Amino acid sequence: MSLHPELSAFLDLVEEGRLAGRPPLHALSAELARETFEQASAGLVWAWPQTQQVARRELTVRTRDGASLALRLYLPEVAGAQPWPVLLYLHGGGYVVGSLDSHDGICAELAWRTPCAVLAVDYRRAPEHRFPTALFDAEDALLWLVAEGAEHGLDATRLAVGGDSAGATLATVLAIQAAQAPQQWPPIRLQLLCYPTTDASRSTVSSELFDEGYLLESATLEWFYSHYQRTPADRLDWRFSPLLCEHLQGAAPAFVGLAQYDPLHDEGQAYAERLQQAGVTVTCRSYAATHDLLRMGAVMPGVDQVYKELASHLAQALAN
Template sequence: MLDHQLDAIVKHVQAAGLPDLCDLPPVACRDLYRQILAAADRPAADVQVEDRLMPSRPDVPALKLRVYTPRHGGPHGVIVYFHGGGYVLGDLDGYDSVCRQLCLDSAAVVVSVDYRLAPEHPFPAAVDDAWEALRWVGEHAKQLGADPARLAVAGDSAGAILATVTTMLARDAKWPTIKFQALLYPPAAGGHAGDYPSRERHAAGPTLTLRTMDYFGAHYFGAVAQAPDFRGAPLMAPSLAGLPPALVMLAGHDPLRDEALAYGHALQAAGTPTTIVEYDGLAHGFISMAGGIGAARLAQLQFAQALRQGLEPR
């Protein structure tokens, strides 16, 4: 059963007659998405905030980062956060409330990454940016008031894929060392077929639809709308061994529920200590709904607490 607060919000949105995101061109889609996120936000948490530019690479503009720092204590652990939005939507402002709250609740520095979006920058641009940002944070953690030995990655939806894929890249490069990965409803199959009944069960949403998933996939991966390799579909990874402990959080009313669960199970099967948590009454995107849904706020707290524990000094 859908959470009663979420159900009321969904009915309100339906009554307002807002268009489906996938019926809009990307620029208009981004504007609407930003409005939706702002309407569900919590009040801004009191943390220090600083915008930074990561040095540019050849033919790539400087990458924007937003750094959130607790006002007290330190040195802190550091979390590199990758926002959701199907690789097409989302930005630093849209996820500002989420990252402020994560910083406060986890007592860690949070670095939010403004990676390039599709269709202007198709696959693998987002992965390339995420990997560059993670390495930059690993090199500059001390300058951010953080302990480079206490580094985690986190993200929601497409951002969860960027988080877990960068842990694989870090494993293979043997640096930086990631202590924990926190993944919210990752689209782990990258558009590929599989035994995922939730895709049909929740094809019409309530917050993410199959049509919108195809819209995102076509813009990022191309006309086939399927990831060509593990960088967009971690269930295709040759090996999930040797990855850091993980939290995988699911939404019961989400077309991605089953493939996110499959990824959690695959991590466990590979020997990665993995906690899987499902919020039965919530839908895709719940991390951004804590302003109006009590269960979403509880999920925020659980997410942050797992990161806090995962970053504790050993």
């Protein structure tokens, strides 16, 4: 299926900006890349009425190394039995860019549509904080949810983990760890993985075919990975590249949403297949879109239907 004309027009505008001298993220410093990403994110905001019916609470927790970690809790303003089931959500951005604000719309939509609580994690970013700091922050947020969630109206026994892009990668690791060490981690009912990065150790057909011109470029991916890693050997660690994990048995059921025009498409599909081979129940969808699909509601039609599908799977998984 071909790209929607409105999305193609958006990509043309991006390319015009490039030709006019606007540099790609991988040509910038991390600090400037974050500013640029946040500015671009403001232009992708869509005003769906559902997002106005979600309450937001700003929370702060302490990490294992004493740092202050920001969380944002989304609670749907609808009548419902308390406590709420919860989705622990990790934003994308290649571990370098992205924030609670840049992915606020995603979390609000999922909270309202499911309905469920969504707990978003402002994990620390690279290169100031390299692998595995982002993962440790995600783990600490999960442990806080188990220990303190009830005080905020959350039911940690009805738990899903999810994210987009690099955030989805972190979610895969949490789900694998929960299966491998159930005495240490809470049971997870669903892993909601949207265009995850699953193997930073090699290239694929899609990473070469959609190398540039489709929003996320392979050069930018390499820039992200080089900022996140401590040494190149980190890319062979399954917590960096979950596709390399040898033991996926017992992991939570997965919904894997992929974008057809995305350099990450093939590795995401390969991961879905590996989960299935390990006996995990998997629903895999491939949408005629580019990377960052979930933030494209203002750019192309059809994103609303994607959210309906995501919320439907979440609701089923988190039901009593």
